[in-house]
Amino acid sequence: MVLPVNEIERAAAEWAAKVDGGEMPADLRPAFDAWLAADPRHLGGYLKVEAALARVTRLGAEAQSRLDADTVVPLRAVNRRRWIMVGAIAACLTLVVAGGTVWKANSFAAAYETGIGEMRTVGLPDGSSITLNTGTRAEVHYSLWARDVTLDKGEALFDVAKNKARPFTVAAGDFSVRAVGTSFAVTRIEQRPLTVTVREGTVAISGSRVAGTTMVSAGSQAVASAGGVEVQPAQLSHDLAWLEGRVFFRRQTLAAAAHEFERYSSLRIVIADPAIASRTITGTYQANDPAGFAKVVAVLMDLRLETAGNKLYLRQKKA
């Protein structure tokens, strides 16, 4: 939690903390009124803070229940029980009863999937969590010795709880990404190289078709393709913008930007003029709002925007 530097909001928050039973205590009222009267922005800051708290009052119960339930029910919740059964049988076979308990407590399997435009965070039994971006599927297999995740497709951030004895490995196609305790995102989109963005700690990437292991540390991004693994500096706020439901473009062509939005929605942006497809755009946009993006582009670049069905056509204005 990082608090921004704004004196008025800080003071306003201190006043808001004193509110009890839906009002400012009577003994504090004169001082509070004096503070409000001192500067018109004080009222604004206070109302803004109280509006934020009102949001928690309105939605907090729902949020809390999902926070407690770790956000989501595994798609294959039954599997967990099956794995526990397998664990129990294994324990009997090895005749190590105590070991069986440990196994049971540590084995876990589930698959998680998000639809187009959906994003969700799932908690795992060891305290790690996975945030799945749009159109993503991941399978989790925990055993006593290892924590294995397979990223079938899409993009996900892994916040890994530290445990040296149980490495956390994400398999994605020909590559695997291993971490001990760290936070990193893996992007596996068709026709694009696999990318691994590391937010905290270090991960090791190895591939079945490339030699050696590449270490990637916090603030770096690895791009893995058949040709090998290349490491470059990451811009976390941009590369992980999807965590906030946004997409970030840095001098991206309109064609590529339109393509990116297809990951998040069934609306299609069509760049109807080849002449404008290569124009570039920079900025952060709401991922689930291709229509809003198209509108902004139309205004910024002085283009004509037409909507037909689920298609948004961008073309040059007639002279």
Add this chain to the structure above:
Amino acid sequence: MDRLLARAQWMERHLLPIEPRVRAWLNRKRVTGVDADDIIQEMYARVGSVDNVDEIRDPVLYAIKVAQSILLNRIRRSHIVSIASVGDLDDFDIPSPERSPEDEVAFRDEVYVVIRALRELPERTREVLLLRRVEGLSQRETAKRLEIAEKTVEKHMAQAAQYLSAHFGRGGKPKPGASSKARVFGKDDGTSG
């Protein structure tokens, strides 16, 4: 309930959701010497001073007009910037009045935003916040429940309040120390037709 708190509840529904857009718009203007936080606070203060908010038919449009007029006033008062450098003030990306067709989806997104915010808070701060503002416990009851001093409850509560205000208003994580220079939202140079 306190009149200000009742007003804050209205603002939570109508003003807070568009604050990130207003910020983006302000940042896009890139007016030197004008602080986005200042203007946002003034916007809240002005809407807070309206006698009867029920008379505001279109809160989004209203808030945008207020923000525009505040910015214009600042520019007029300032001798540093010329209006020409700001360009067209009427270029707000006005969101469509009808919300998402599936209200359920919209609600889930809202809840998700709250979940994300709650996750960012330290555990004890989150506990205090939820006990105070969701379960409605008094400061004293909260202190007793958590076996901590009342002053500590107040401290956690103030931190939570400040964080949430910044978090929701910026549509995500606040940037430390750069509160008024959030995202640059615009085009590259030399790309317009």
